[in-house]
Amino acid sequence: MSDPQxxxxxxxxxxxxxxxxxxxxxxxxxxxxxxxxxxxxxxGWGDYRYYGSAQQTLLLGLRALLLPTRATIAVLGIADINKxxxxxxxxxxxxxxxxxxxxxxxxxxxxFKVDRSNQLVKVRARDSGEIFFQSRGIYMCINTCNNWTxxxxxxxxxxxxxxxxxxxxxxxxxxxxxxYLPLPLFLPPPLEQGN
Numbered sequence: 001m002s003d004p005q006x007x008x009x010x011x012x013x014x015x016x017x018x019x020x021x022x023x024x025x026x027x028x029x030x031x032x033x034x035x036x037x038x039x040x041x042x043x044g045w046g047d048y049r050y051y052g053s054a055q056q057t058l059l060l061g062l063r064a065l066l067l068p069t070r071a072t073i074a075v076l077g078i079a080d081i082n083k084x085x086x087x088x089x090x091x092x093x094x095x096x097x098x099x100x101x102x103x104x105x106x107x108x109x110x111x112f113k114v115d116r117s118n119q120l121v122k123v124r125a126r127d128s129g130e131i132f133f134q135s136r137g138i139y140m141c142i143n144t145c146n147n148w149t150x151x152x153x154x155x156x157x158x159x160x161x162x163x164x165x166x167x168x169x170x171x172x173x174x175x176x177x178x179x180y181l182p183l184p185l186f187l188p189p190p191l192e193q194g195n
Contacts, residue, residue, distance in 0.1 A: 011089040015149040015168050016044040027109045038077030045148040047139040048072045073135035090182040111135045146171045
């Protein structure tokens with residue numbers, strides 16, 4: 001990759017880090033099946049029962065916020081960033097270097113929990129291809145997915161205060177304060193060249 005990059009995604013209440021699949025596979029080759037034929041890996045972290053559940057009820061959401069619970073980490077392979085984006089999400093490209101990408105990937109990899117055989121433990125899967133694994137860490141109202149994403153962004157060199165970034169808007173404002181703007185949703189078609 002000539003210009004190393006990573007991305008910050010915000011989609012509703014969830015925030016994600018997006019790193020090059022190849023960089024993540026160097027550390028976690030066990031994800032080869034999930035990330036085959038993809039250039040990017042979108043990673044999120046959240047409550048074990050609520051995050052990725054088919055039934056995201058109010059009761060599960062309140063339990064996640066009010067009680068300390070186990071966490072899960074989500075992986076989604078993305079072939080093309082532009083095709084993955086939607087009208088409900090915002091995407092920020094963060095130009096960086098390979099050392100920073102490796103540091104962010106190391107941060108992500110430390111959150112995957114393994115079983116006694118040193119294997120990743122799958123929790124659930126979505127039809128979209130997103131896979132959820134057991135994760136290290138405790139989810140609670142003072143340690144949300146947004147705090148987690150913010151910690152990854154701080155490792156990437158952004159000035160932010162992860163401890164105080166509980167909400168997705170707070171993380172996004174931190175990204176903007178670092179000089180980044182969301183990518184435009186619809187890119188104009190290329191100009192046709194004359195004969």
